[in-house]
Amino acid sequence: MRYVSTRGDAPELGFSDVLLAGLATDGGLYVPERWPLLGPSTAHTYVERAVEVMLPFVEPDLDEITLTRLCTEAYETFRHPAVVPLVQLDHHQWVQELFHGPTLAFKDIALQLVGRMFDYVLGERNQRVTIVGATSGDTGSAAIDGVVGCEHIDIVVLYPLGRTSEVQRRQMTTVDQPNVHTVAVEGTFDDCQDLVKAMFNDGAFRARNQLSAVNSINWARVMAQTVYYVTAAETFADPVTFSVPTGNFGNVLSGWIAREMGAPIHDFIVASNTNDILTRFINDGDMSARDVVPTLSPSMDIQVSSNFERLLFEMNGRDGGMTAEQLGRFRATGRLDIEADQRREYIAGHFRAASFDDDATLSEIGRIHRATGMILDPHTATGTAAAALLTGLDPSDRPVVTLGTAHPAKFPEAVERATDTRPELPAHLADLFDRPERTETVANDLAAVQALVERLTRP
Numbered sequence: 001m002r003y004v005s006t007r008g009d010a011p012e013l014g015f016s017d018v019l020l021a022g023l024a025t026d027g028g029l030y031v032p033e034r035w036p037l038l039g040p041s042t043a044h045t046y047v048e049r050a051v052e053v054m055l056p057f058v059e060p061d062l063d064e065i066t067l068t069r070l071c072t073e074a075y076e077t078f079r080h081p082a083v084v085p086l087v088q089l090d091h092h093q094w095v096q097e098l099f100h101g102p103t104l105a106f107k108d109i110a111l112q113l114v115g116r117m118f119d120y121v122l123g124e125r126n127q128r129v130t131i132v133g134a135t136s137g138d139t140g141s142a143a144i145d146g147v148v149g150c151e152h153i154d155i156v157v158l159y160p161l162g163r164t165s166e167v168q169r170r171q172m173t174t175v176d177q178p179n180v181h182t183v184a185v186e187g188t189f190d191d192c193q194d195l196v197k198a199m200f201n202d203g204a205f206r207a208r209n210q211l212s213a214v215n216s217i218n219w220a221r222v223m224a225q226t227v228y229y230v231t232a233a234e235t236f237a238d239p240v241t242f243s244v245p246t247g248n249f250g251n252v253l254s255g256w257i258a259r260e261m262g263a264p265i266h267d268f269i270v271a272s273n274t275n276d277i278l279t280r281f282i283n284d285g286d287m288s289a290r291d292v293v294p295t296l297s298p299s300m301d302i303q304v305s306s307n308f309e310r311l312l313f314e315m316n317g318r319d320g321g322m323t324a325e326q327l328g329r330f331r332a333t334g335r336l337d338i339e340a341d342q343r344r345e346y347i348a349g350h351f352r353a354a355s356f357d358d359d360a361t362l363s364e365i366g367r368i369h370r371a372t373g374m375i376l377d378p379h380t381a382t383g384t385a386a387a388a389l390l391t392g393l394d395p396s397d398r399p400v401v402t403l404g405t406a407h408p409a410k411f412p413e414a415v416e417r418a419t420d421t422r423p424e425l426p427a428h429l430a431d432l433f434d435r436p437e438r439t440e441t442v443a444n445d446l447a448a449v450q451a452l453v454e455r456l457t458r459p
């Protein structure tokens with residue numbers, strides 16, 4: 001498989017180069033030159049289906065034996081034998097629990113695999129990298145856990161001192177591995193992001209330390225997420241509606257790709273919190289960025305959904321020049337407009353959307369708890385709320401699967417407010433508060449952070 005950039009002006013690459021590159025040199029995102037079709041399956045397990053679904057995307061760079069080994073190791077870390085179990089809510093609604101991985105959020109599904117893929121490709125090439133990232137709390141731990149035991153990767157995660165929850169901080173700082181480094185910056189999350197950007201923009205520093213990233217635009221993350229759409233959809237006799245708690249659009253995009261590959265999916269519900277740019281776009285055609293508002297579902301507190309660019313490229317008939325132009329206008333004016341025929345072909349009938357503020361999210365957690373005894377986290381609750389609102393009007397009883405993106409114990413305060421029950425951490429994290437922490441604190445100063453990164457990663 002070869003990959004092309006959504007902005008049409010970067011070299012075509014194979015899978016391994018796309019994996020390591022992240023962003024294309026023209027600023028675009030890599031997509032495969034075509035969508036492969038799902039073949040007949042002989043799979044009995046999640047891992048076996050994962051290999052069948054992903055093999056066409058990674059060949060010839062990774063062969064079937066290698067992909068099988070990497071998938072086996074990645075999904076052995078999940079604490080449920082089904083990896084991504086479906087739990088029934090009522091006669092036509094299910095939640096697919098994507099949070100049984102090591103850090104209790106759906107990002108483990110991609111990052112457990114992508115860390116191992118990085119390590120394999122770097123080992124083949126006899127290279128090393130230093131992955132640098134900023135986190136407001138949630139993605140850092142998934143990225144860290146994804147590279148535990150990787151010989152060719154160091155990871156440095158910056159987080160804002162005193163501004164993450166204790167669970168979030170401890171999930172990062174208690175990982176006792178020589179290649180894992182966490183740094184508390186005396187500043188905000190935006191300061192951390194600016195420091196990471198500045199390190200990448202310092203060409204000499206970037207080359208000397210072989211900086212790399214595993215952010216949500218990385219193609220391999222999107223690819224790994226297509227698998228659970230396929231396995232869930234194949235469970236049902238009728239085509240499925242998926243309701244997806246959405247931030248960067250990566251998760252929904254994976255579902256759209258699964259459907260292009262032939263998975264029996266009817267349509268998608270995009271669920272948002274108060275940061276509702278996608279809901280406004282889907283319902284009213286208004287894609288205009290506003291300021292980010294903090295909510296109870298922080299992993300969805302995003303206004304510009306970077307992975308949307310990959311759908312836009314499809315909507316433009318895979319014309320990279322047109323896509324680049326449209327995105328340039330969006331950056332300049334803060335507004336993105338699409339044509340009426342693009343709306344008809346790609347949005348209407350394929351995507352529905354709804355958004356919920358914190359109060360509505362809390363009452364949804366309470367409603368589901370009273371009805372089923374099940375405790376949802378605030379992200380997942382926006383998904384079930386959207387499913388209830390929008391599919392309550394469906395004349396059919398089509399199966400609806402809401403993606404459960406986080407374990408409720410990651411957000412104990414919100415859950416307790418909604419249900420009067422404090423969710424327990426699962427057994428493998430039960431002693432999280434007793435484990436020793438290892439972290440560094442540094443001033444919000446580029447030179448100081450760069451010196452620290454070099455000291456931490458150079459033996």
Ligand SMILES: *Cc1c(COP(=O)(O)O)cnc(C)c1O
Binds near residue numbers: 105245251
């Ligand atoms: C990252 C995340 C999301 C949003 O996923 P996108 O791919 O950015 O749309 C939703 N819920 C949780 C818990 C997350 O960690």
